Amino acid sequence: MIELTKEKPNIDESAFDGAMYHEGVVDTRHGTILYLEDVSVSFDGFRALNQLSLYIDAGELRCLIGPNGAGKTTLMDVITGKTRPDTGSVFFGQTIDLLKMDEAAIAEAGIGRKFQKPSVFEALTVFENLELALKANKSTWSSLLFRLNGEQRDLIGQTLETIGLTALAGKRAGILSHGQKQWLEIGMLLMQEPLVMLVDEPVAGMTHQEVERTAELLLSLQGKRSIVVVEHDMEFIRSIAHKVTVLHEGSVLTEGTMDEVQNDPRVIQVYLGD
Numbered sequence: 001m002i003e004l005t006k007e008k009p010n011i012d013e014s015a016f017d018g019a020m021y022h023e024g025v026v027d028t029r030h031g032t033i034l035y036l037e038d039v040s041v042s043f044d045g046f047r048a049l050n051q052l053s054l055y056i057d058a059g060e061l062r063c064l065i066g067p068n069g070a071g072k073t074t075l076m077d078v079i080t081g082k083t084r085p086d087t088g089s090v091f092f093g094q095t096i097d098l099l100k101m102d103e104a105a106i107a108e109a110g111i112g113r114k115f116q117k118p119s120v121f122e123a124l125t126v127f128e129n130l131e132l133a134l135k136a137n138k139s140t141w142s143s144l145l146f147r148l149n150g151e152q153r154d155l156i157g158q159t160l161e162t163i164g165l166t167a168l169a170g171k172r173a174g175i176l177s178h179g180q181k182q183w184l185e186i187g188m189l190l191m192q193e194p195l196v197m198l199v200d201e202p203v204a205g206m207t208h209q210e211v212e213r214t215a216e217l218l219l220s221l222q223g224k225r226s227i228v229v230v231e232h233d234m235e236f237i238r239s240i241a242h243k244v245t246v247l248h249e250g251s252v253l254t255e256g257t258m259d260e261v262q263n264d265p266r267v268i269q270v271y272l273g274d
């Protein structure tokens, strides 16, 4: 079981199915941190997700691939509360019903998302961006009075090391390369101490060297956090993947190692072959 290290999230008690929730703890005793079962989403009669079931283990790094329109973004939107499914269930650990929570409560409970386009504050330094991400946890009033304590400085220091930007901590984020901005944004997400990180196309537009560094970064996080990566870059997926889930027409087509899915004739037909 992974313990939430931050304060007890402010979750409506009605989101809990039964009395299994212990203060500050997401119940992963069965090894699974995200349960999606029979999830369907329709837009004007078009099924973007079609009875999709997916299970993510605590601490795993899962790669999600699939052709354009397969439903990857919609799946992320359902997990983070942006889109409500028509049918199905979505649980965080065994007991937290995400369908009863809004986007803010889901984020606060420990599910963080990094969008494809970096949105760092260019006028602020790298350090200040991380500081701001830490403050975003606080209410507006307490963030006005907020001063970093030693523990929080250490957390920023560790995060700078993790994302490889320690030497640039005092530089304005606007001067960073595209890859460095992406790492900073991953760092900002880490400041929220999420248990689950959803990462959308992290290496799009990166140089080869930056792609390699991003692979190392994500691999260094597995075990500590559960990470779901959506990416089209197959070489990158191969370098990080243990288990790959292939989506097609809103459902899971197959799951397995990169070799297994790449040699699956159905995958070759719908995705890798085109």
Ligand SMILES: Nc1ncnc2c1ncn2[C@@H]1O[C@H](COP(=O)(O)OP(=O)(O)OP(=O)(O)O)[C@@H](O)[C@H]1O
Pocket: 043, 044, 047, 048, 066, 067, 068, 069, 070, 071, 072, 073, 074, 075
């Ligand atoms: N808000 C919406 N309204 C109508 N249709 C939508 C909406 N959002 C997604 N869709 C449709 O649902 C399908 C799944 O889209 P989604 O963005 O989830 O796919 P994806 O796998 O993320 O694709 P890509 O790899 O291109 O990002 C697509 O056909 C898309 O056009």
